[in-house]
Amino acid sequence: MNSRRASFRFRLDLHSGVPVYRQIIDQVRGAIASGLLSVGDQLPTVRQLAVDLSINPNTVVRAYRELELGGLLETHQGTGTFISVQRLSDGEGERKRQLAQIVSDCIARAGAAGFTVDELIQELRAVSREPVRRR
Amino acid sequence: MNSRRASFRFRLDLHSGVPVYRQIIDQVRGAIASGLLSVGDQLPTVRQLAVDLSINPNTVVRAYRELELGGLLETHQGTGTFISVQRLSDGEGERKRQLAQIVSDCIARAGAAGFTVDELIQELRAVSREPVRRR
DNA sequence: CTTATTGTACTATAACTATAGTACAATATG
DNA sequence: CATATTGTACTATAGTTATAGTACAATAAG
Numbered sequence: 001m002n003s004r005r006a007s008f009r010f011r012l013d014l015h016s017g018v019p020v021y022r023q024i025i026d027q028v029r030g031a032i033a034s035g036l037l038s039v040g041d042q043l044p045t046v047r048q049l050a051v052d053l054s055i056n057p058n059t060v061v062r063a064y065r066e067l068e069l070g071g072l073l074e075t076h077q078g079t080g081t082f083i084s085v086q087r088l089s090d091g092e093g094e095r096k097r098q099l100a101q102i103v104s105d106c107i108a109r110a111g112a113a114g115f116t117v118d119e120l121i122q123e124l125r126a127v128s129r130e131p132v133r134r135r
Numbered sequence: 136m137n138s139r140r141a142s143f144r145f146r147l148d149l150h151s152g153v154p155v156y157r158q159i160i161d162q163v164r165g166a167i168a169s170g171l172l173s174v175g176d177q178l179p180t181v182r183q184l185a186v187d188l189s190i191n192p193n194t195v196v197r198a199y200r201e202l203e204l205g206g207l208l209e210t211h212q213g214t215g216t217f218i219s220v221q222r223l224s225d226g227e228g229e230r231k232r233q234l235a236q237i238v239s240d241c242i243a244r245a246g247a248a249g250f251t252v253d254e255l256i257q258e259l260r261a262v263s264r265e266p267v268r269r270r
Numbered sequence: 271c272t273t274a275t276t277g278t279a280c281t282a283t284a285a286c287t288a289t290a291g292t293a294c295a296a297t298a299t300g
Numbered sequence: 301c302a303t304a305t306t307g308t309a310c311t312a313t314a315g316t317t318a319t320a321g322t323a324c325a326a327t328a329a330g
Contacts, residue, residue: 016236017157019287026243033246033255046307056289061308070247077307078297086249098248103258106241112146113162113233114169117263121256123238128252154317181277191319196278212277213327 008036010044012053020055024063032072032083034128043073043081143171145179147188151240155190159198165233167207167218168226178208178216 008031012023031037043049046064050057064081067073074084088095110120143166147158166172178184181199185192199216202208209219223229245255 017153019152021287022152026239029243029246030239031246033242033250034252045305047305058290059288062287064307072247075307076297077295079306081307088249095249099245099250099254099258102241102244102248102250103255103262106237107259107262109146109148110234110237112144113165113237114171114230115234115237117259119234120238121259121263123234124242124252124256124259127235127238127242128256156317180275182275193320194318197317199277210277211327212325214276216277 004041007041010049010053012055020053021059021063021066024049024060025066028063028067028072030127032086037083039083039085041083043083045080142176145184145188147190148240155188156194156198156201159184159195160201161233161236163198163202163207163218164223164229167220168223168229168233170222172218174218174221176218178218180215 008027010024010027012020014020016023018026028037028043037043043064044052046057046060049060053060064073064075068075071087072084073081075081090098106120107117110117143162145159145162147155149155151158153161163172163178172178178199179187181192181195184195188195199208199210203210207218207220207223208216210216241255242252245252
């Protein structure tokens with residue numbers, strides 16, 4: 001098979017208040033966005049990730065299942081879990097609108113907290129260089 | 136009294152998975168860290184904030200109580216709730232964490248929709264150049 | 271003093287999150 | 301084929317989070 005093992009590591013922030021299964025989901029999504037994970041890459045096995053993060057296997061299962069439902073990955077019993085092909089069914093206009101919406105929300109939230117767009121961009125670039133740092 | 140009403144607005148993200156009481160706490164801390172709130176400023180009343188955010192008063196009470204235990208604000212029965220510190224001891228770290236959290240959510244959302252971090256940055260730059268967009 | 275407003279305290283209940291443990295099904299490997 | 305590895309399914313339990321509702325206490329305003 002032409003799959004590689006995932007090249008990034010999960011990191012949990014147990015003080016953030018964000019549910020663990022949610023953090024896993026966000027990190028996979030983020031890794032795809034930043035190019036750390038791409039089609040065919042294999043994620044850690046359910047049991048292995050549970051051990052690595054010192055969490056219950058059921059929690060990993062929940063995260064993987066939601067990602068699978070979202071179409072971002074595929075699971076194959078006996079084989080593993082892999083990043084699936086991205087289906088961008090929406091038209092270009094719709095995609096543009098989606099991106100604008102995401103950015104708009106992000107700016108609004110950052111603005112409410114007293115951050116500028118420049119600070120946002122700077123942090124994005126930093127994360128882009130050193131991707132899965134989540135505290 | 137020399138107190139002002141709070142000059143910022145709370146913002147809940149119900150999709151983030153972060154507990155509501157936690158979001159309130161984080162936003163007050165962030166507002167202090169960024170200078171939006173400082174000594175003497177009055178926060179919304181328990182009941183008012185509950186109405187504004189469409190949440191239960193008990194949830195506001197919980198957030199305010201934890202902030203009071205942390206020494207960031209004082210509550211006076213019959214009067215209201217007021218910021219009691221000039222600034223945070225670790226304001227810088229607090230802000231950094233908050234920005235990282237916002238960016239992380241944003242990237243995750245982008246990744247789920249099939250966008251890359253680069254596209255995100257590009258769109259942010261565009262908005263940054265032409266900030267006032269009519270809808 | 272009377273009233274309204276503010277924070278506080280309490281019980282009860284439902285939903286969500288995470289854990290523990292067991293068993294099973296599909297696939298890869300030898 | 302036998303075995304190990306993978307994901308899956310299920311039950312049970314505990315802790316957290318949020319809601320609803322009621323009542324009380326301290327202060328401000330008239």
